[in-house]
Amino acid sequence: MRKLLFQSLFRRPFTEPAPSSSDAAVSELATALGRAARRRLGRSLSIREVDAGSCNGCELEIHALNNAYYDVERFGIRFVASPRHADVLMVTGPVTKNMREALERTYHAVPGPKWVVATGDCARDGGCFAGSYAVVGGVADIIPVDLHIPGCPPTPMAMLQGLLALLERVDTGAEAL
Amino acid sequence: MPSPIDIMLRGREVQQLGPWPRVTVDAVTWNFATGELAQGRVSLLGLWGEPTTVHMAVMDQTSSEIAIISLDCPDRSYPSVGLHHPPALRLERTVHDLFGLTAEGLPDTRPWLDHNNWGVRFPLGDCIDASSQPLAYRFLPVEGDGTHQIAVGPVHAGIIEPGHFRFTASGETVVRLEERLGYVHKGVEGLMRGATLERAVQLAGRVSGDSTVAYAFAFSRAAEAALQLAVPARAVWLRALLAELERLANHLGDIGAVCNDASFALLHAHCSVLREGVLRASNRAFGHRLMRDVIVPGGVTRDLSDEGREIIHAMLDNIRLRFPVLVELYDNTASLQDRTVDTGVLTPALAKQYGAGGFIGRASGRSFDARRTPGYPPYDSLRFEVPVLNEGDVNARIWIRVREVEQSLGLIDQILDQLPAGSLGTVAGQRREPREGMAIVEGFRGEVLVWLRLRDGLIERCHLRDPSWFQWPLLEAVIENNIVADFPLCNKSFNCSYSGHDL
Numbered sequence: 001m002r003k004l005l006f007q008s009l010f011r012r013p014f015t016e017p018a019p020s021s022s023d024a025a026v027s028e029l030a031t032a033l034g035r036a037a038r039r040r041l042g043r044s045l046s047i048r049e050v051d052a053g054s055c056n057g058c059e060l061e062i063h064a065l066n067n068a069y070y071d072v073e074r075f076g077i078r079f080v081a082s083p084r085h086a087d088v089l090m091v092t093g094p095v096t097k098n099m100r101e102a103l104e105r106t107y108h109a110v111p112g113p114k115w116v117v118a119t120g121d122c123a124r125d126g127g128c129f130a131g132s133y134a135v136v137g138g139v140a141d142i143i144p145v146d147l148h149i150p151g152c153p154p155t156p157m158a159m160l161q162g163l164l165a166l167l168e169r170v171d172t173g174a175e176a177l
Numbered sequence: 178m179p180s181p182i183d184i185m186l187r188g189r190e191v192q193q194l195g196p197w198p199r200v201t202v203d204a205v206t207w208n209f210a211t212g213e214l215a216q217g218r219v220s221l222l223g224l225w226g227e228p229t230t231v232h233m234a235v236m237d238q239t240s241s242e243i244a245i246i247s248l249d250c251p252d253r254s255y256p257s258v259g260l261h262h263p264p265a266l267r268l269e270r271t272v273h274d275l276f277g278l279t280a281e282g283l284p285d286t287r288p289w290l291d292h293n294n295w296g297v298r299f300p301l302g303d304c305i306d307a308s309s310q311p312l313a314y315r316f317l318p319v320e321g322d323g324t325h326q327i328a329v330g331p332v333h334a335g336i337i338e339p340g341h342f343r344f345t346a347s348g349e350t351v352v353r354l355e356e357r358l359g360y361v362h363k364g365v366e367g368l369m370r371g372a373t374l375e376r377a378v379q380l381a382g383r384v385s386g387d388s389t390v391a392y393a394f395a396f397s398r399a400a401e402a403a404l405q406l407a408v409p410a411r412a413v414w415l416r417a418l419l420a421e422l423e424r425l426a427n428h429l430g431d432i433g434a435v436c437n438d439a440s441f442a443l444l445h446a447h448c449s450v451l452r453e454g455v456l457r458a459s460n461r462a463f464g465h466r467l468m469r470d471v472i473v474p475g476g477v478t479r480d481l482s483d484e485g486r487e488i489i490h491a492m493l494d495n496i497r498l499r500f501p502v503l504v505e506l507y508d509n510t511a512s513l514q515d516r517t518v519d520t521g522v523l524t525p526a527l528a529k530q531y532g533a534g535g536f537i538g539r540a541s542g543r544s545f546d547a548r549r550t551p552g553y554p555p556y557d558s559l560r561f562e563v564p565v566l567n568e569g570d571v572n573a574r575i576w577i578r579v580r581e582v583e584q585s586l587g588l589i590d591q592i593l594d595q596l597p598a599g600s601l602g603t604v605a606g607q608r609r610e611p612r613e614g615m616a617i618v619e620g621f622r623g624e625v626l627v628w629l630r631l632r633d634g635l636i637e638r639c640h641l642r643d644p645s646w647f648q649w650p651l652l653e654a655v656i657e658n659n660i661v662a663d664f665p666l667c668n669k670s671f672n673c674s675y676s677g678h679d680l
Contacts, residue, residue, distance in 0.1 A: 057386025
């Protein structure tokens with residue numbers, strides 16, 4: 001283990017921007033996201049993730065936000081275990097009828113000011129599951145949504161961009177609920 | 178001596194040809210099959226309903242012969258299989274929730290997927306209007322002194338799918354875990370009815386996000402079996418490439434995540450980097466990080482370019498360089514092994530009884546791997562081993578994943594070397610008459626089973642069975658007598674699908 005840790009000290013970090021354009025975009029986005037988050041929320045933004053019926057695809061990519069390539073924690077953005085600690089609810093999936101109540105209760109457990117990010121195509125309007133007897137629809141059918149991040153699932157990059165868009169909106173004075 | 182399946186099939190009209198027979202039986206033969214399941218001579222592959230019929234797919238334990246038997250139940254009831262063979266319990270509760278068919282003698286008649294929120298009862302059967310009033314679920318009664326209950330979920334602390342766990346603990350020790358699932362039930366099998374093949378394969382690929390390739394693969398093979406479509410060789414091999422990339426990404430992620438649940442974050446960080454490498458390579462080679470919507474009935478929608486091949490090769494080289502160091506680290510960290518060895522032991526007997534597939538079965542002595550038996554192309558032309566261990570603990574489930582990572586690396590090499598040239602697909606022709614097909618495909622978690630019937634080119638009925646159906650109940654068994662703090666470790670080492678199960 002010591003060897004591995006030692007190597008890590010000298011190896012170039014994965015997060016360093018590589019010459020290709022997509023990696024440069026990550027770094028550019030990262031700086032902007034960091035600034036905006038700091039201005040509004042004093043260096044921290046806590047996100048509670050709620051799967052309201054997703055296929056788990058969005059969760060996999062949200063997990064990726066925490067890996068060394070995207071490393072959201074460097075901007076003070078972290079995923080928290082309780083809605084009581086959260087500023088943002090990140091909701092995935094078509095909202096199933098069996099998850100409706102749990103989603104509402106989680107939303108009400110988040111202290112204000114709070115924002116809701118509907119993540120993935122299903123979260124907009126139920127996606128390919130819309131119209132099912134077991135599905136209510138999109139997240140906005142249940143709780144107020146501030147931002148939607150499209151994709152099936154959205155890439156981690158798209159999610160970072162989405163969070164940036166949210167922070168900009170917050171900065172321009174849009175009222176949170 | 179005739180095999181149990183010969184006896185079930187004898188003298189009956191075969192209603193489905195490809196690739197396994199389906200016959201309609203009488204209650205006597207149905208009960209005979211239940212008896213054979215209870216005796217362990219055949220194992221249960223699936224049990225599903227239609228408005229007035231119930232189907233059961235079984236596999237002979239010795240010959241690996243597979244058959245589907247169907248029982249007509251015009252009076253909406255059939256003899257319970259779960260009464261004698263517990264792995265069928267939740268399946269029969271589900272058949273009741275969705276179709277209103279009653280399993281006579283079923284010991285547990287509580288609803289399973291139906292939480293009384295749908296506004297209808299028996300949505301795939303008579304579809305009776307019902308008021309949506311959440312009813313209290315009757316958890317199993319607990320008796321005895323000094324026990325307390327811990328209720329967890331449906332919204333969990335991590336970034337994971339929703340489900341409810343009710344622990345009964347005595348001090349720190351879990352004396353019982355009861356699962357309640359169904360929160361992410363989306364009614365996929367309802368949406369399948371009347372769907373075109375194009376929409377249906379899209380839905381199948383969204384049953385469980387981490388197994389999107391496996392589901393699209395299984396669905397497409399079932400549709401091709403029904404339509405007797407021959408898939409061009411290049412597409413067959415590309416499908417296996419996609420499936421192995423998916424397996425690789427999931428196993429790498431899981432190995433790190435299990436260690437993370439023992440607070441060993443270093444392995445998690447490094448495994449996540451390797452996983453990300455697979456996803457990026459997949460994205461560049463096939464245009465989507467999870468390789469969604471690439472496999473379709475008849476073939477695949479995307480080809481692999483020379484550049485894609487190079488990208489995958491480079492990714493494999495990187496894993497071959499970095500992964501062995503991580504495995505060595507796991508093997509040499511006593512504090513981590515202290516958490517994983519002897520934790521959450523699944524006995525081989527239970528794994529066999531439940532027909533547990535994937536790394537869960539293979540860590541508990543059950544060698545079943547659908548790529549080998551019943552097998553499907555191109556795996557018959559590829560060299561690979563199916564690792565098996567008998568310990569059945571968290572450690573064994575990690576080691577099976579490690580070995581399967583190594584096997585997948587070798588498989589991808591072989592596929593890239595031997596990838597035949599040619600077209601990517603054939604067009605599925607329309608057939609007016611009803612046609613049925615079934616397929617079993619090995620996903621990273623275990624075997625995915627899809628059975629379907631087409632009529633006029635549309636889906637009349639499609640059943641998709643996730644491997645988790647036979648794994649979730651075992652999680653309840655393995656956590657017994659472990660401490661509450663080891664539950665995340667046991668749970669992650671199983672990594673059952675919520676969405677695949679709830680459907």
